[in-house]
Amino acid sequence: MTMHLSRRAGLFSASLALALTAAAAPQTFDFKDPKGVNNAVFELDAPLESINGTANGVSGEIRFDPANPVALQGRIVVESASLHVPNPMMKDHLHGKDWLDVAKHPTITFEAGKLTNVRTQGDETTAEVTGKFTLKGVTRELTVPVRFTYLKDKLGARSNGRMQGDLLVVRSKFTLKRSDFGLNPGAPTDKVANEIALTLSLAGAAPRS
Amino acid sequence: MKRWLQLLAAVLALGTLTLWLATGAHRGWTRTSVAVEKTDEITGLTYREYESRFVPGVDVLGAGLLGALVLATAGALVRGRSRPPARTPA
Numbered sequence: 001m002t003m004h005l006s007r008r009a010g011l012f013s014a015s016l017a018l019a020l021t022a023a024a025a026p027q028t029f030d031f032k033d034p035k036g037v038n039n040a041v042f043e044l045d046a047p048l049e050s051i052n053g054t055a056n057g058v059s060g061e062i063r064f065d066p067a068n069p070v071a072l073q074g075r076i077v078v079e080s081a082s083l084h085v086p087n088p089m090m091k092d093h094l095h096g097k098d099w100l101d102v103a104k105h106p107t108i109t110f111e112a113g114k115l116t117n118v119r120t121q122g123d124e125t126t127a128e129v130t131g132k133f134t135l136k137g138v139t140r141e142l143t144v145p146v147r148f149t150y151l152k153d154k155l156g157a158r159s160n161g162r163m164q165g166d167l168l169v170v171r172s173k174f175t176l177k178r179s180d181f182g183l184n185p186g187a188p189t190d191k192v193a194n195e196i197a198l199t200l201s202l203a204g205a206a207p208r209s
Numbered sequence: 210m211k212r213w214l215q216l217l218a219a220v221l222a223l224g225t226l227t228l229w230l231a232t233g234a235h236r237g238w239t240r241t242s243v244a245v246e247k248t249d250e251i252t253g254l255t256y257r258e259y260e261s262r263f264v265p266g267v268d269v270l271g272a273g274l275l276g277a278l279v280l281a282t283a284g285a286l287v288r289g290r291s292r293p294p295a296r297t298p299a
Contacts, residue, residue, distance in 0.1 A: 037254055049236070049237030084259060086243065089238075090238065151251070154251055157251050171254075201256065
């Protein structure tokens with residue numbers, strides 16, 4: 001009887017330890033989004049109307065541990081050719097050599113380095129993320145404010161029950177200078193603003209097998 | 210010929226203006242797609258979907274009105290049908 005109880009207790013503690021380890025382990029969230037929701041909105045002032053468009057060719061992976069968000073690692077990639085503006089001539093210019101040169105530089109990437117000013121409240125974590133931002137072949141270190149929302153067990157609802165797992169929502173708003181990345185340096189700033197406002201809205205999935 | 214050019218100028222000017230006004234009098238550049246804002250229910254993220262739609266901007270309006278002006282000017286320069294000289298009674 002005693003032996004039976006101790007074996008049960010052993011099994012219980014082993015499964016508890018396993019569950020705790022699983023809960024505390026960092027998860028890898030994949031940001032490739034077949035639903036086409038993940039997007040980066042960009043806006044820069046210009047005469048007549050601002051240049052305002054979206055890029056939705058988002059992919060990449062983030063390793064995130066809700067219990068230890070400071071340890072975050074990862075990389076977000078945006079396909080340059082996925083940048084869209086409603087005016088076709090403007091879109092051709094944006095994809096062309098003076099601006100993004102998408103044929104030569106097909107991706108825009110941000111690789112997270114370290115997190116500072118990390119604050120977690122419930123499922124939400126805010127932080128300043130410093131990382132390497134590469135655009136048109138130019139890499140610069142940037143620090144951007146990011147809000148992470150950890151949605152436990154929400155992957156099932158998003159995939160109509162086909163997969164189970166967690167979601168990580170990433171939101172960020174920051175500004176770049178086009179002169180820092182050689183984006184049409186010939187265009188005077190009184191015609192096209194130097195500042196590009198970027199808004200990232202991304203969701204990554206970590207399926208459970 | 211003069212009358213035809215003037216008529217064509219008026220039709221072009223009126224047609225361009227009507228099209229521009231009817232499609233929302235967009236005061237920016239011409240668009241061939243229009244963004245529709247949507248929200249993902251699970252994540253709360255907002256995103257855009259683009260619908261193919263032609264929205265003429267001030268460039269189309271300007272080109273139409275300029276074309277009409279060119280036609281009207283050409284019409285003004287073309288001589289009207291010359292009248293036969295009045296016969297003087299013998």
